[in-house]
Amino acid sequence: MELGQAYASAQEVKExxxxxxxxxxxxxxxxxxxAMKETFVKNQYKLSxxxxRTLCKILKKGVGNRESGIGSGE
Incomplete structure (x- = not known):
């Protein structure tokens, strides 16, 4: 935490x-x-x-960052 404070204030991290x-x-x-535009068929939306795949990649990156302590307040 002290090392992080040397680089950014709490307000900067929050921002x-x-x-x-x-x-x-x-x-x-x-x-x-x-995706909805791509998969719109007969008034039904389907997830492509x-x-x-793209959403899973984004979520995995987020989980990976949380597990490494980024954004967890530690």
């Missing part, structure tokens, strides 16, 4: 987390919109395998 969260949300929305 970075907010920007990352906003970016991830925007990317997920973009991916979902593209491309959407599923």
């Amino acid at each position: 970075l987390e907010q920007r990352i969260s906003q970016f991830v949300e925007e990317e997920i929305n973009r991916i979902m919109t593209a 395998s491309n959407f599923s």
Whole structure:
């Protein structure tokens, strides 16, 4: 924690987390919109395998970062 404080204040970390969260949300929305347009058939939305793969990659990266202590407040 002390080493981290030498590089960024708590406020800077909080702002970075907010920007990352906003970016991830925007990317997920973009991916979902593209997937829905791609797979729209007879008024039914289907999740495409491309959407599923991309979402899983994003979530795995997030889990990996949390497991390594990034963003966990440690």
